[in-house]
Amino acid sequence: GQNIDQPTEMTATEGAIVQINCTYQTSGFNGLFWYQQHAGEAPTFLSYNVLDGLEEKGRFSSFLSRSKGYSYLLLKELQMKDSASYLCAVRVLLSGNTPLVFGKGTRLSVIA
């Protein structure tokens, strides 16, 4: 089976930095993704890691360690609009194909 773990909820202050962790144990690994989902909306793509290390994209960075089955999403200079759920997803090996399997998501609340 697939097991992807994230904290359920986090709260952070506007202007601060927050790190959202994700650990995974899956049948095969072919990339890790982060998606953002605002309440009542569809998820949107944030970042992708397939090799170990840090990927930076503006205020958002994502890190991957394949040997530890671990990733984190780092959000800097938090803004109120960053209040959303953040979904960690792993591309797994399943019946010869590689669909995307999601964790349960982390609900981030940004407060003033």
Add this chain to the structure above:
Amino acid sequence: NAGVTQTPKFQVLKTGQSMTLQCAQDMNHEYMSWYRQDPGMGLRLIHYSVGAGITDQGEVPNGYNVSRSTTEDFPLRLLSAAPSQTSVYFCASSFRGQAISGANVLTFGAGSRLTVL
């Protein structure tokens, strides 16, 4: 471009009724998938397809059927609805090459909220 279009947006069913959730994309994406999202459970993969005529099961396929007769359409059928199928359903698609390697940037539909009484 319309992207991924899901219909209906809202639906209420009685236990035992059948219905089809429609999903259509106009981006020529080979890979299409259905997820359900429940509070505290995240997105769970129901079925997916890597091209016309090819479908496969995801994590929670029981109670759902799919078919892929064209590249554009990937309907999800509930043959006999149950209260446990009350959920928000998302259809998502991408190019098949992206589904195998590289950044699999799924494009999601707006979602269909289904209530089974």
